[in-house]
Amino acid sequence: QVQLQESGPGLVKPSQTLSLTCVVSAGSIDSDNNYWSWIRQLPGKGLEWIGSIQYSGTTHYNPSLKSRVSMSVDTSKNRFSLRVSSVTAADTATYYCARDNSFVNFDFWGHGTLVTVPS
Amino acid sequence: NFILTQPHSVSGSPGETVTISCTRSSGSIASTYVHWYQQRPGNAPTTVIYADDQRPSGVPVRFSGSVGSSSNSAFLSISGLETGDEADYYCQSYDTTGRVFGGGTKLTVL
Numbered sequence: 001q002v003q004l005q006e007s008g009p010g011l012v013k014p015s016q017t018l019s020l021t022c023v024v025s026a027g028s029i030d031s032d033n034n035y036w037s038w039i040r041q042l043p044g045k046g047l048e049w050i051g052s053i054q055y056s057g058t059t060h061y062n063p064s065l066k067s068r069v070s071m072s073v074d075t076s077k078n079r080f081s082l083r084v085s086s087v088t089a090a091d092t093a094t095y096y097c098a099r100d101n102s103f104v105n106f107d108f109w110g111h112g113t114l115v116t117v118p119s
Numbered sequence: 120n121f122i123l124t125q126p127h128s129v130s131g132s133p134g135e136t137v138t139i140s141c142t143r144s145s146g147s148i149a150s151t152y153v154h155w156y157q158q159r160p161g162n163a164p165t166t167v168i169y170a171d172d173q174r175p176s177g178v179p180v181r182f183s184g185s186v187g188s189s190s191n192s193a194f195l196s197i198s199g200l201e202t203g204d205e206a207d208y209y210c211q212s213y214d215t216t217g218r219v220f221g222g223g224t225k226l227t228v229l
């Protein structure tokens with residue numbers, strides 16, 4: 001059973017860059033069939049896809065966030081990362097990492113990590 | 120890109136059947152797979168239906184999915200409602216620009 005675990009600071013100051021990492025265990029990140037994704041959920045709100053990356057480095061980003069988002073992958077450590085620049089209080093959310101399979105279905109998720117940007 | 124529209128809330132009594140719709144704003148609902156997730160408070164979402172109508176192992180047969188081309192909508196039906204089904208449900212699909220979630224539907228079991 002694939003497992004994902006997010007890590008990173010729980011508090012980020014406005015205008016700074018949010019950085020999170022997701023470690024994948026019990027499964028290899030270098031599969032042609034999968035993308036690795038970040039999804040966030042604002043407090044009390046719905047799910048928002050942020051972006052997806054394949055082990056090769058191919059990325060797809062949400063057009064609404066694309067100018068501030070970058071993702072990277074480290075196959076040697078079986079992990080991938082998210083950076084969101086110029087954060088504001090509107091970026092306060094629980095951030096999830098997830099596996100995006102060949103059906104474009106998020107079949108495995110991390111537990112989520114709350115990131116707060118004070119106003 | 121496109122939008123997936125879901126009702127904000129639905130409700131039903133134990134034993135009843137409820138259906139949640141997910142309407143695609145542009146492009147055909149049938150052109151790409153639709154997936155459904157259940158999210159209980161404080162937990163990450165889990166898949167209850169993938170690829171329009173497939174159930175992951177461990178998901179009860181009470182959960183079923185379908186797609187209606189005439190309404191350009193996908194549907195999640197839950198029969199034999201149980202109190203444990205009370206949760207938020209999200210549909211999700213994709214196109215060449217990325218992945219899209221519906222706004223979510225809160226299911227209340229009365």
